[in-house]
Amino acid sequence: MRPISNLDIEEQTTETLLYDLATGWSKPFPNWDSDNTLVVVFAAHEYCHLPQPLDALRNAFPQSKIIGCSTPVVVCDGALLPDTISVGIIRFHHTQLRLSYAPVPSFEESRVAGQMLGQQLAAANLKGVLIFSDGVTTEATELVQGLQEMLPPNVTIAGGLASGHSLDDTWMLCDGELKRFHACAVGFMGNAVELTRATGGGWRLIGAECKATRTSGRTLFELDGERAKDVYHRQVGRDIGFGLRESSSRYPLTVRLPGLEMQIVRDVNSVDEDSGAIELAGDIPEGVMVQVMTTTEDDILDGVDEAIDRMRSKTILPQNNALAICVSCAGRRAVLLEKTCEEAALAHDGLGHGIHQIGMYAFGEISTTSSGPPQVHNETITIGLIREY
Structure with missing residues (x-):
């Protein structure tokens, strides 16, 4: 496929793409590969055995920072999609990115893994961290505490835990490479970047x-x-x-x-x-x-409004050129059932359709709280909004 020219999209800095087996990629890859381009990938479990689309993505963005994980269903711009890969891309001009990953083979080694991530990301101008980890082998509280021990207390942290039915169908993308039993993170450095996070419940x-x-x-x-x-x-x-x-x-x-x-x-x-x-x-x-x-189905959906209201209290929502990462708990799907698709649509509507959105259903949501350090949540929807001024 022919890459889109930089001249065609000079002012655009965010994009979303989809892949499914029937139709392939939803659009050509933007010609945005650079050291300061972030590519976030959420993919259905089976793509660990179907490597071609992930290989194509890695080949199109060899210098970029590629992170992500498996999930039963993905979210892209308000749609809930099974058997699909959802990709969010954000290209920075004045922000530096630093990627790190570490093995997490067991609960007992989670804190050390977090410390390893923190050591690799630590910088005086670090503003935020986006982190994903294997939800089967990770003790997330220990991972997050280990990470924070190595970082300044004012660094915003957001992310989630990959979900799956077993060890065999849960995996991570670390610098574009598929790995099991790992945690991966990217740090945002500089004065021009904002990572804003908010959570909602409905309980x-x-x-x-x-x-x-x-x-x-x-x-x-x-x-x-x-x-x-x-x-x-x-x-x-x-x-x-x-x-x-x-x-x-x-x-x-x-x-x-x-x-x-x-x-x-x-x-x-x-x-x-x-x-x-x-x-x-x-x-x-x-x-x-x-x-x-x-809770009830309607109350769970009210939790999306709660998260959007909290987001608005922290920042003026941009009209475009921002990437929203929505991490919702797998347990919310068990309550919502056929209404699960409404959650992604409500988040997209609340943020504004000019903001690109991808998301996943997780075994735990990671978010800095309003009144203290980052915590691991269950049964919430957590939204991380990334943009550059």
Whole structure:
């Protein structure tokens, strides 16, 4: 295919492309390859076995920074698409990019991986970091804490965890190369770049607030001295209109961390009927206050408006030449079902159709909070908006 000339698109700095097996690439690749061009890729799992389109992308952008990961479905400019590759490209003129990646073979090595990323990205003029990691082998809280230890406290961090059905269909793109059990990140350096992030939920609290009196990592053993399962089932059972047979994605926990105004959501992965322990999708420190939440399809969609409103409170939304990275929790799909396509469309409408948008469904969302350091969230939609002044 013939590349588009720079003269044809002199003022344009962002672009989105799609690939599917039936029609190939949606448009020619822009002739934007440079050290300061970022290419973000979200792809359906099967493209690890169909390397041709990813090879073509890498060949078209040999100098650019290419990062991304697998996901069950992708988002592109308001559309939700299965079996597809979604690509967002942003070309910078006055911003330097630095790419880093590190292996994350297990939960126990996540903090070291984060520290390795931070060491590679650290710079006096670093303004923001976009990060993705394997959602199966990564303990995301440890990864993010390790990353932040190496960086100034005012650096904005956003990203998410690749989702998949198993180790075999979860993978990363690190500098354009397909890798498993890795984390990858790109740093934005200079005074002309902005990385703005915002999150939205759409959940309501039910039941009484309890104290997590015994925990270990992701496992919640006791609430207020009782078996966690007993308290959890008792509170869920009080929610009129839902039964215990409903998916646990309807009933995540909110965790109030000390010193943070914002509460962090944790999905319930499993409940051990024998021990009474609850396994969560992220860490839960001992001693924090916990409360059960629930939602409806419409409330989840209201969470998109919440994220857009928060974005507007942080920046004046540009009309064009910005790239939005939308990372939504895989658990939200379990609630929305056939309405999942409405979430991507609402985000695109709220940001404005002049802003290019790509996205994925993740095993966890990473975002700097309004009142503290970056956190790993579940059951939210997180939007990162990247642009150059």
